Amino acid sequence: MTVFERLKEAAREDWTRYVDHAFIRRMEAGTLPEAVFRAYLVQDYLFLIQFARAYALAVYKSRSLEDMRTAQTTLNVIMDEMKLHVRLCERWNLSPAALEAAPEHQATVAYTRYVLDCGLSGDLLDLHVSLAPCVIGYAEIGKRLAPAVDAAADHPYREWIGEYAGACFQEAAGAAIAHIDRLAERALTARRFDELVGIFAKASRLEADFWQMAFDIAEERRNDPAG
Amino acid sequence: MTVFERLKEAAREDWTRYVDHAFIRRMEAGTLPEAVFRAYLVQDYLFLIQFARAYALAVYKSRSLEDMRTAQTTLNVIMDEMKLHVRLCERWNLSPAALEAAPEHQATVAYTRYVLDCGLSGDLLDLHVSLAPCVIGYAEIGKRLAPAVDAAADHPYREWIGEYAGACFQEAAGAAIAHIDRLAERALTARRFDELVGIFAKASRLEADFWQMAFDIAEERRNDPAG
Amino acid sequence: MTVFERLKEAAREDWTRYVDHAFIRRMEAGTLPEAVFRAYLVQDYLFLIQFARAYALAVYKSRSLEDMRTAQTTLNVIMDEMKLHVRLCERWNLSPAALEAAPEHQATVAYTRYVLDCGLSGDLLDLHVSLAPCVIGYAEIGKRLAPAVDAAADHPYREWIGEYAGACFQEAAGAAIAHIDRLAERALTARRFDELVGIFAKASRLEADFWQMAFDIAEERRNDPAG
Amino acid sequence: MTVFERLKEAAREDWTRYVDHAFIRRMEAGTLPEAVFRAYLVQDYLFLIQFARAYALAVYKSRSLEDMRTAQTTLNVIMDEMKLHVRLCERWNLSPAALEAAPEHQATVAYTRYVLDCGLSGDLLDLHVSLAPCVIGYAEIGKRLAPAVDAAADHPYREWIGEYAGACFQEAAGAAIAHIDRLAERALTARRFDELVGIFAKASRLEADFWQMAFDIAEERRNDPAG
Numbered sequence: 001m002t003v004f005e006r007l008k009e010a011a012r013e014d015w016t017r018y019v020d021h022a023f024i025r026r027m028e029a030g031t032l033p034e035a036v037f038r039a040y041l042v043q044d045y046l047f048l049i050q051f052a053r054a055y056a057l058a059v060y061k062s063r064s065l066e067d068m069r070t071a072q073t074t075l076n077v078i079m080d081e082m083k084l085h086v087r088l089c090e091r092w093n094l095s096p097a098a099l100e101a102a103p104e105h106q107a108t109v110a111y112t113r114y115v116l117d118c119g120l121s122g123d124l125l126d127l128h129v130s131l132a133p134c135v136i137g138y139a140e141i142g143k144r145l146a147p148a149v150d151a152a153a154d155h156p157y158r159e160w161i162g163e164y165a166g167a168c169f170q171e172a173a174g175a176a177i178a179h180i181d182r183l184a185e186r187a188l189t190a191r192r193f194d195e196l197v198g199i200f201a202k203a204s205r206l207e208a209d210f211w212q213m214a215f216d217i218a219e220e221r222r223n224d225p226a227g
Numbered sequence: 228m229t230v231f232e233r234l235k236e237a238a239r240e241d242w243t244r245y246v247d248h249a250f251i252r253r254m255e256a257g258t259l260p261e262a263v264f265r266a267y268l269v270q271d272y273l274f275l276i277q278f279a280r281a282y283a284l285a286v287y288k289s290r291s292l293e294d295m296r297t298a299q300t301t302l303n304v305i306m307d308e309m310k311l312h313v314r315l316c317e318r319w320n321l322s323p324a325a326l327e328a329a330p331e332h333q334a335t336v337a338y339t340r341y342v343l344d345c346g347l348s349g350d351l352l353d354l355h356v357s358l359a360p361c362v363i364g365y366a367e368i369g370k371r372l373a374p375a376v377d378a379a380a381d382h383p384y385r386e387w388i389g390e391y392a393g394a395c396f397q398e399a400a401g402a403a404i405a406h407i408d409r410l411a412e413r414a415l416t417a418r419r420f421d422e423l424v425g426i427f428a429k430a431s432r433l434e435a436d437f438w439q440m441a442f443d444i445a446e447e448r449r450n451d452p453a454g
Numbered sequence: 455m456t457v458f459e460r461l462k463e464a465a466r467e468d469w470t471r472y473v474d475h476a477f478i479r480r481m482e483a484g485t486l487p488e489a490v491f492r493a494y495l496v497q498d499y500l501f502l503i504q505f506a507r508a509y510a511l512a513v514y515k516s517r518s519l520e521d522m523r524t525a526q527t528t529l530n531v532i533m534d535e536m537k538l539h540v541r542l543c544e545r546w547n548l549s550p551a552a553l554e555a556a557p558e559h560q561a562t563v564a565y566t567r568y569v570l571d572c573g574l575s576g577d578l579l580d581l582h583v584s585l586a587p588c589v590i591g592y593a594e595i596g597k598r599l600a601p602a603v604d605a606a607a608d609h610p611y612r613e614w615i616g617e618y619a620g621a622c623f624q625e626a627a628g629a630a631i632a633h634i635d636r637l638a639e640r641a642l643t644a645r646r647f648d649e650l651v652g653i654f655a656k657a658s659r660l661e662a663d664f665w666q667m668a669f670d671i672a673e674e675r676r677n678d679p680a681g
Numbered sequence: 682m683t684v685f686e687r688l689k690e691a692a693r694e695d696w697t698r699y700v701d702h703a704f705i706r707r708m709e710a711g712t713l714p715e716a717v718f719r720a721y722l723v724q725d726y727l728f729l730i731q732f733a734r735a736y737a738l739a740v741y742k743s744r745s746l747e748d749m750r751t752a753q754t755t756l757n758v759i760m761d762e763m764k765l766h767v768r769l770c771e772r773w774n775l776s777p778a779a780l781e782a783a784p785e786h787q788a789t790v791a792y793t794r795y796v797l798d799c800g801l802s803g804d805l806l807d808l809h810v811s812l813a814p815c816v817i818g819y820a821e822i823g824k825r826l827a828p829a830v831d832a833a834a835d836h837p838y839r840e841w842i843g844e845y846a847g848a849c850f851q852e853a854a855g856a857a858i859a860h861i862d863r864l865a866e867r868a869l870t871a872r873r874f875d876e877l878v879g880i881f882a883k884a885s886r887l888e889a890d891f892w893q894m895a896f897d898i899a900e901e902r903r904n905d906p907a908g
Contacts (some may be wrong), residue, residue: 056511059529062802068503106337110334113340116343117343117344121280187870283749288575300758322718349577352575373706418640421641557886563791564790566798570794663787
């Protein structure tokens with residue numbers, strides 16, 4: 001069993017709340033309101049910037065060239081993904097200017113800065129475990145939602161699901177799982193496993209809050225269209 | 228005019244939303260529900276731990292002995308304040324064990340880790356500006372609420388207000404204002420001022436969200452007493 | 455006048471001691487002992503690893519996508535340069551295994567960790583100024599030594615000089631100069647300029663010590679071939 | 682056997698070269714030239730500033746209040762020690778102004794920034810192991826040199842030796858040994874032990890270089906009294 005599988009099992013409840021959030025279930029059903037998805041897209045753009053910083057931090061914290069190259073590859077993938085993200089946003093009528101101007105929501109600040117602080121206060125394994133819900137979780141979600149897209153030719157979230165269900169992202173997630181195993185071989189003890197479960201569970205909760213945020217923003221806008 | 232005054236003026240709306248939040252107005256009136264205050268106290272304890280880390284970071288980032296000693300003094304004050312906080316909590320029937328066991332709320336994570344990241348990605352001035360809403364804001368709030376306590380012998384929040392209205396905390400806030408001015412003499416430009424306004428406004432919003440969190444937690448508990 | 459030119463003028467003596475060190479003068483003349491160059495090559499490989507970490511740190515510390523992309527580009531260049539460096543070393547009979555096994559010399563530790571600490575204790579401008587002697591200095595040295603190579607078909611250091619005199623590296627140095635100017639527009643004050651001169655001068659001295667180290671290592675080896 | 686004892690055994694050669702350096706042997710014999718000791722004192726003052734920053738970093742990196750308080754205590758001790766150090770320097774005719782004006786030597790930069798980088802790239806255990814040669818090593822040296830002071834009423838280094846042989850510093854070293862054991866209980870694996878040996882050996886070498894630096898500075902001054 002991989003360390004990731006063990007973490008997931010130990011933090012089952014928080015993990016489920018994240019990957020099985022209403023945002024995901026309604027996206028799968030194609031009934032996620034467009035306003036919610038758009039709110040998510042904007043914050044996810046701001047998220048990606050911090051996410052890239054986290055992988056730059058992983059390069060900085062690496063103590064072997066192999067670890068450096070692994071983190072560098074992901075950094076480059078994310079920096080490219082941001083360009084794709086801008087295009088995806090444009091198709092949902094969100095201009096680059098709108099993305100840049102959007103204020104970071106509390107939920108975006110909380111997860112991203114938590115990850116960065118995990119990385120600086122802990123070691124490389126802490127950092128990668130705090131990042132796991134995002135990179136590995138999105139792959140799991142993508143895989144789970146792929147059949148819904150296959151079944152509905154006009155699925156509104158085809159593109160988003162396709163990206164995370166795709167071979168490229170699945171492979172990145174597989175590499176992340178293997179990397180955590182390699183780092184764990186070097187530094188995992190029973191006590192640290194408990195601490196890592198704490199980090200993993202907290203990061204999963206912050207990810208679930210991130211989905212919830214999209215509903216909250218859309219709700220606020222409905223109540224106060226000028227806001 | 229101090230740099231702090233200029234920041235407050237430039238971020239007036241966010242500042243007001245923070246120092247004039249319902250939490251503060253109802254505390255002043257003595258009508259803040261006890262459950263809300265207790266929820267706040269628990270998260271504030273967790274906040275203080277991160278706050279101490281931020282001042283340790285300020286010691287690390289200092290480039291003069293004077294700056295190091297300034298930050299060291301505050302670090303020691305906060306570490307002592309935590310003991311007082313434990314006593315205050317006990318009087319509100321919150322045991323040390325309950326404090327330790329409480330999970331950090333998203334709002335607590337967001338503000339504290341934002342401050343730490345400001346400090347690591349920016350310079351010492353960025354760090355102290357991100358901390359200003361807390362240390363200087365609490366002093367401003369304390370001063371404003373002091374008359375309410377003088378007027379009501381049995382004011383339920385006498386102790387909390389007294390701490391922040393007291394000479395010791397007022398002096399610490401005055402020192403923080405002067406320290407920002409000293410750091411600004413060295414490094415402030417027009418462009419940086421705009422950036423600092425951004426940091427200050429964001430930190431003020433995250434502080435306002437921190438008050439709001441206390442209401443939200445109390446509300447959730449009421450709806451789900453077992454939660 | 456660029457900020458880099460102003461720094462160079464203000465730290466003229468330290469700068470000259472670095473770019474006009476006996477190592478450079480004897481390399482130009484083709485009389486630098488091979489043992490000295492080989493000692494340099496090994497430590498320079500270890501230096502590059504830390505140098506890559508410094509640019510990863512610059513990505514982490516960036517507050518605009520533009521700054522992130524600038525640092526990311528340099529990070530990728532350095533990670534590629536390391537592969538070239540391994541090939542160069544092989545031609546001088548230094549195997550990858552020998553490179554990996556070599557202990558970092560004090561001079562290598564001093565300059566690289568000084569740069570990393572400048573970056574973490576200061577802001578992005580501090581970091582880039584501490585890196586300037588390396589990236590911009592090597593370009594200046596390359597340009598100055600290029601005629602010596604043109605004049606001697608069998609110049610022993612043709613390859614090394616060619617790399618730094620080449621268009622690719624010259625362009626990178628030009629970009630670094632322009633980047634410092636952009637960062638300075640945002641954050642430069644008279645007092646900070648004095649501090650930056652301090653950082654620049656110190657980094658230049660540590661670079662000069664790096665050349666000197668190569669002579670010292672070769673000398674030690676001659677006295678103690680088993681060491 | 683404590684982790685510290687195990688590290689010492691595994692890095693025996695580097696450790697011996699440090700604690701048994703000519704600087705220590707000649708100090709014990711009372712024959713260490715005054716010029717060498719004065720050169721050491723100046724750099725040691727600059728060292729202490731960085732050392733204080735390292736303990737501030739340890740506070741920042743701590744994940745329990747207990748770890749925070751342990752590091753905070755040492756930080757406060759060092760900040761006080763700096764005042765004592767200024768007095769000691771004055772007795773050796775080194776004014777505070779001379780201390781402030783002295784440039785950091787390469788050896789000072791190398792060890793101090795290496796420690797800070799260990800702390801930021803690794804975890805709290807890495808940081809404390811990189812600090813061990815200093816705090817625990819000085820206690821070991823103080824204890825070993827104490828009889829020499831007892832035997833010679835006019836021993837020129839009575840004060841310095843007395844400080845490190847004294848109960849206060851011995852206790853601090855004992856606490857550091859125990860703290861490393863506590864951190865190791867949580868996070869030590871066989872592979873990490875090998876890495877920690879690497880850090881410990883390197884830090885010991887950089888400490889030995891620090892003693893050597895004092896001789897080098899004195900030698901340079903003799904050759905170039907104006908320098």
